[in-house]
Amino acid sequence: MSKKNNLLSKLFGNKQQTKTVTFGDSSFVNAPGGRIWTFISIFSLLFIWVLSSIFEWVKPIYWPPIDAVWHQFISISTEGFRNHTLLEHTIASVNRVLAGFFFGCFIGIPLGFTLALSKTMNRIFDPLVEFFRPMPPLALIPLVILWLGIDESAKIFLLFLASIWIMALATRSGAMSTNLSKVHAAYTLNANKRQILFHVILPNALPEIFTGMRVAIGVCWGTVVAAELVAAESGLGMMIMVASKYLSTDIVVLGVILISLIAYAIDILMRYLERKFVPWRGKVN
Numbered sequence: 001m002s003k004k005n006n007l008l009s010k011l012f013g014n015k016q017q018t019k020t021v022t023f024g025d026s027s028f029v030n031a032p033g034g035r036i037w038t039f040i041s042i043f044s045l046l047f048i049w050v051l052s053s054i055f056e057w058v059k060p061i062y063w064p065p066i067d068a069v070w071h072q073f074i075s076i077s078t079e080g081f082r083n084h085t086l087l088e089h090t091i092a093s094v095n096r097v098l099a100g101f102f103f104g105c106f107i108g109i110p111l112g113f114t115l116a117l118s119k120t121m122n123r124i125f126d127p128l129v130e131f132f133r134p135m136p137p138l139a140l141i142p143l144v145i146l147w148l149g150i151d152e153s154a155k156i157f158l159l160f161l162a163s164i165w166i167m168a169l170a171t172r173s174g175a176m177s178t179n180l181s182k183v184h185a186a187y188t189l190n191a192n193k194r195q196i197l198f199h200v201i202l203p204n205a206l207p208e209i210f211t212g213m214r215v216a217i218g219v220c221w222g223t224v225v226a227a228e229l230v231a232a233e234s235g236l237g238m239m240i241m242v243a244s245k246y247l248s249t250d251i252v253v254l255g256v257i258l259i260s261l262i263a264y265a266i267d268i269l270m271r272y273l274e275r276k277f278v279p280w281r282g283k284v285n
Contacts, residue, residue: 068250092232100227108167109171112169159227166216177208178204183201206278213270217267
């Protein structure tokens with residue numbers, strides 16, 4: 001039998017180890033590589049946009065032709081828009097989003113663990129979380145202006161509100177899904193509470209935390225447009241809002257595309273970090 005197995009391995013190499021069942025396997029879906037379909041999807045959209053621009057399928061007032069958007073990209077990059085170049089607008093928005101997202105994670109993740117591991121703290125804070133979670137941050141803009149004024153702190157605070165509740169709920173969900181048998185096994189090995197938190201509960205919660213981070217930063221990018229209404233002098237959101245008042249759809253589309261590209265790049269980075277630091281996701285431990 002051993003000679004037969006060796007002969008088969010020489011003939012077929014590693015083909016016998018090839019995964020044949022893919023439906024329901026999240027590790028197969030999130031496996032690296034295979035980006036060809038992503039590029040096909042993107043270039044298909046660009047091709048349709050080019051055709052619609054050439055044959056004028058869509059009126060420019062509703063959707064601008066691709067050459068008009070490209071012209072605005074070159075113009076704003078060199079000459080600027082409202083005293084700032086396109087790079088400066090982009091950097092301003094990225095800094096605000098990352099700052100709000102950071103503080104949302106910095107407070108939301110510990111809050112989520114508190115809700116999951118302490119019955120008393122859960123009873124105290126759970127009503128507050130469930131009360132503020134469905135509240136749109138944009139509805140608080142007048143109050144935020146009264147509390148913090150119109151400087152950068154007000155914009156960052158709005159983005160913080162957009163991310164903190166998502167991170168708290170994602171962390172709580174991940175921590176509470178820890179298999180109790182793992183906790184009991186850790187106790188039998190004389191592990192203390194700190195060791196159980198960092199070596200049992202945290203690894204189990206990390207997949208949910210990364211999912212929450214991806215959702216939260218996406219919500220932050222969706223909120224930054226309104227957050228920059230608070231007397232912002234720079235930012236992609238400010239550029240979009242000002243251009244929309246004058247029906248400059250080419251500038252609006254340019255801003256939307258830039259926000260989408262940056263958000264997608266950050267999401268790809270998070271997927272990479274998730275594969276790097278949470279390789280056990282979707283696998284039986």
